[in-house]
Amino acid sequence: MIEMICIVCPKGCRLSVDQKADGEIIVMGNGCNRGIPYAQKELTNPTRVITSTVKIKGGIHKRLPVKTSTDIPKGLNFAVMKELENIEVTSPIKVGTVLIENVLGTGANIVATRNM
Amino acid sequence: MKYDLIVIGGGPAGLSAAYEAYNRGIENILILERDKELGGILNQCIHNGFGVHSFKEELTGPEYAGRYIDMLNSTKVDHKLDTMVLSISNGGDVKHVEAINTEEGYLSLETKAIILAMGCRERTRGAIQIPGERPSGVFTAGTAQRYVNMEGYMVGKKVVILGSGDIGLIMARRMTLEGAEVKACVELMPYSNGLNRNIVQCLDDYDIPLMLAHTITEIIGKHRLEAVVVQAVDENRNPIPGTEQTLECDTLLLSVGLIPENEITKNAGIALDRRTSGPVVNEAMETNVKGIFACGNVVHVHDLVDFVSEEGQKAGRSAAKFIKSELKEGQEVTEIRNGDRVNYTVPQKIRLENIAESQEIMFRVSNVFKDVNITVRNNDGELIKKLRRPVVAPGEMEKIKLKRADLEKANGLLTIALEEVI
Numbered sequence: 001m002i003e004m005i006c007i008v009c010p011k012g013c014r015l016s017v018d019q020k021a022d023g024e025i026i027v028m029g030n031g032c033n034r035g036i037p038y039a040q041k042e043l044t045n046p047t048r049v050i051t052s053t054v055k056i057k058g059g060i061h062k063r064l065p066v067k068t069s070t071d072i073p074k075g076l077n078f079a080v081m082k083e084l085e086n087i088e089v090t091s092p093i094k095v096g097t098v099l100i101e102n103v104l105g106t107g108a109n110i111v112a113t114r115n116m
Numbered sequence: 117m118k119y120d121l122i123v124i125g126g127g128p129a130g131l132s133a134a135y136e137a138y139n140r141g142i143e144n145i146l147i148l149e150r151d152k153e154l155g156g157i158l159n160q161c162i163h164n165g166f167g168v169h170s171f172k173e174e175l176t177g178p179e180y181a182g183r184y185i186d187m188l189n190s191t192k193v194d195h196k197l198d199t200m201v202l203s204i205s206n207g208g209d210v211k212h213v214e215a216i217n218t219e220e221g222y223l224s225l226e227t228k229a230i231i232l233a234m235g236c237r238e239r240t241r242g243a244i245q246i247p248g249e250r251p252s253g254v255f256t257a258g259t260a261q262r263y264v265n266m267e268g269y270m271v272g273k274k275v276v277i278l279g280s281g282d283i284g285l286i287m288a289r290r291m292t293l294e295g296a297e298v299k300a301c302v303e304l305m306p307y308s309n310g311l312n313r314n315i316v317q318c319l320d321d322y323d324i325p326l327m328l329a330h331t332i333t334e335i336i337g338k339h340r341l342e343a344v345v346v347q348a349v350d351e352n353r354n355p356i357p358g359t360e361q362t363l364e365c366d367t368l369l370l371s372v373g374l375i376p377e378n379e380i381t382k383n384a385g386i387a388l389d390r391r392t393s394g395p396v397v398n399e400a401m402e403t404n405v406k407g408i409f410a411c412g413n414v415v416h417v418h419d420l421v422d423f424v425s426e427e428g429q430k431a432g433r434s435a436a437k438f439i440k441s442e443l444k445e446g447q448e449v450t451e452i453r454n455g456d457r458v459n460y461t462v463p464q465k466i467r468l469e470n471i472a473e474s475q476e477i478m479f480r481v482s483n484v485f486k487d488v489n490i491t492v493r494n495n496d497g498e499l500i501k502k503l504r505r506p507v508v509a510p511g512e513m514e515k516i517k518l519k520r521a522d523l524e525k526a527n528g529l530l531t532i533a534l535e536e537v538i
Contacts, residue, residue: 005315009174010165051164055268060153061266061267077293078293081293113178114179
């Protein structure tokens with residue numbers, strides 16, 4: 001039995017997760033249905049959404065906030081940060097604009113999270 | 117200039133309040149914002165996790181703010197940026213707002229109603245009096261967040277964080293991703309006030325140690341911060357001699373609490389609640405001055421922006437009612453008091469005449485307690501409502517909904533407390 005905290009939403013349910021001999025993963029303590037795939041992923045291939053910023057020219061601020069459009073394998077966090085270092089965009093940028101397609105082959109795009 | 121409603125502050129509380137008032141038929145609305153854009157602190161909170169309640173999806177701070185800004189742009193609500201409100205005063209039916217900006221100079225505005233939505237401010241090193249030298253490199257976590265996420269300045273390389281509130285946890289991850297080494301997150305209490313999910317995804321994911329029941333007792337460094345002394349504390353939060361350890365670092369981030377920002381409120385003679393540091397409000401989010409409302413972190417510090425928006429909506433709705441003379445003044449006032457192990461309640465007063473079906477009361481407990489009853493008792497000590505909770509914590513705002521029928525039994529006073537399960 002593994003104890004873990006669900007990070008899908010701010011509620012943070014305490015999950016008890018059991019992996020049977022045949023590989024089946026049983027989840028208990030989840031307040032909603034989203035807890036089950038989270039726990040299964042967390043045991044097999046933990047993923048996170050990465051949020052950061054990139055350089056922007058001519059904007060109201062020096063940095064444009066961005067995120068990965070979907071969650072990506074946790075181990076790639078720093079590699080994605082490295083990719084963002086090379087990006088420089090020019091204002092105006094619209095929220096949702098794709099800045100890198102299929103970043104590091106994850107299937108996720110790097111998208112702007114605001115208008116600037 | 118004359119307005120129906122002036123909203124002070126263009127963060128999530130103000131945006132939501134203005135939008136709701138507009139949708140309730142008030143068109144002549146002005147938002148005053150001191151920063152150069154709307155959105156407030158959300159603009160620097162680039163991480164995700166906002167909007168799970170309001171929008172049923174997980175947004176980043178700028179995305180959440182953007183949604184509200186777009187909604188407002190579809191209305192006739194006006195706003196002035198870079199504008200600092202100096203004072204407000206109550207002239208009965210007409211209220212005055214004195215403000216200043218670089219384009220128009222000194223502004224003297226008139227309005228029928230005001231909504232206070234100034235948010236809160238971070239506690240600083242001075243507020244918690246950490247002894248030691250005064251080098252550079254000591255920041256509040258939110259200031260560092262603005263530098264890193266918006267201004268493009270990296271604040272340091274070797275970081276210690278004092279306080280494990282959500283901003284501190286979020287900044288631990290942020291600094292790590294940006295290449296800094298975060299040595300530890302030091303927390304005075306034996307538990308963290310941050311969300312569990314943030315401990316997992318901000319500290320555990322990056323192997324950052326959380327030192328519970330520890331504090332910083334000395335700051336070392338002549339010009340730039342060189343080290344901090346961390347010490348364990350006993351159950352009375354006093355440092356234990358002999359447990360000192362020195363952590364080398366060039367940056368200390370403080371995430372040691374937020375205080376509602378109420379200078380304008382105080383100077384206008386509006387009654388403040390010592391427990392929340394915010395104005396005393398009634399069921400309509402109205403202060404003790406008729407026609408001046410308040411919402412969001414200026415009233416009490418919330419856990420989630422979703423709840424701030426919700427409170428803004430409440431204040432906006434009430435202000436619209438007030439302007440249309442639909443808000444009842446109410447002769448019968450029920451006072452809400454905090455009882456045993458409850459630190460504060462919002463609202464602090466309820467006028468029964470304005471309650472259609474039910475009223476939600478928000479409150480915070482004083483410590484972590486397991487298996488307790490939340491009780492509501494009336495003026496005669498009779499039990500009106502009881503809710504059993506497996507665990508309550510100061511970091512999680514509690515809510516209790518009272519039906520009109522429950523409120524009718526109050527007899528002038530309701531006390532919310534934690535009681536043992538018998």
